[in-house]
Amino acid sequence: MNLANIRIVMIETSHPGNIGACARAMKNMGLSQLYLVKPIRFPDEEATARASGASDVLEHASVCDSLAQALEGCGVVVGASARRRAITWPEFNPRECAAFVAPYSDDTEIAIVFGRECSGLRNEELDCCSHLVHIPCNEVFSSLNVAAAVQVISYELRMQLLQGNTANDEPVLIDQPATSEELEGMYEQMQQALVEIDFFDPDKPGKLMRRLRRLYNRTALERREVNILRGILSAAQRQARLGACPRTD
Numbered sequence: 001m002n003l004a005n006i007r008i009v010m011i012e013t014s015h016p017g018n019i020g021a022c023a024r025a026m027k028n029m030g031l032s033q034l035y036l037v038k039p040i041r042f043p044d045e046e047a048t049a050r051a052s053g054a055s056d057v058l059e060h061a062s063v064c065d066s067l068a069q070a071l072e073g074c075g076v077v078v079g080a081s082a083r084r085r086a087i088t089w090p091e092f093n094p095r096e097c098a099a100f101v102a103p104y105s106d107d108t109e110i111a112i113v114f115g116r117e118c119s120g121l122r123n124e125e126l127d128c129c130s131h132l133v134h135i136p137c138n139e140v141f142s143s144l145n146v147a148a149a150v151q152v153i154s155y156e157l158r159m160q161l162l163q164g165n166t167a168n169d170e171p172v173l174i175d176q177p178a179t180s181e182e183l184e185g186m187y188e189q190m191q192q193a194l195v196e197i198d199f200f201d202p203d204k205p206g207k208l209m210r211r212l213r214r215l216y217n218r219t220a221l222e223r224r225e226v227n228i229l230r231g232i233l234s235a236a237q238r239q240a241r242l243g244a245c246p247r248t249d
């Protein structure tokens, strides 16, 4: 388990105190990469005060304009969700999440994404995640403070680091997972190809692309597999274009 490759992404956090508390929780557990997507107030005295001895995590935090920017280079993206969703994603508890990411962490950048205090993660943000992590709590009161959620999930990552050295001696051989940008490129081409072969009507999108993303995301696609799928899409697009303009020779 290499904690240096795991980033915590906070989306549009409203309270700077939560950003500071998150930095502290991270540093306590040995994490250091904090990404802030459009924080409402940052930098801020309250964040620094709540970070206590972890102001270095805040100073090195990357402030981003979009989630896509915060996920650049990531091969594994897990969303932290306080509630059950209409379309279900494969879901871990924090311990399972730590065990899942550990074998990737040696050579792959990993993101764990946290939502807004009042409204959590939006569907378009969940679309970027292959898995969700949910902290099981009292069903009638299941929403933790965002920094408390970061604490619980980071603690399990640390436990995996401490136990993994003995329990997980065998390296797990995996091919390079596709990065978030590579997947986005594939989904863009897929949508375009589905339009060209008359399967998808952009005026009546429904939930098709969301369901397809969920299907592919849960298989944790590797880079070579994305290249194969894109090759197939290109071939379908070529055929569709030939069909639309039959050759005259």
Ligand code: SAH
Pocket: 079, 080, 081, 082, 083, 113, 114, 115, 116, 117, 118, 119, 120, 121, 133, 134, 135, 136, 137, 142, 143, 144, 145, 146, 147, 149
């Ligand atoms: N009212 C919001 C809750 C937001 S809490 C909602 O209904 O979604 C802010 C963030 O903390 C959440 O988006 C999530 O990333 C994290 N969080 C809070 N409780 C959690 C839980 N039980 N499991 C996993 N993440 C949680």
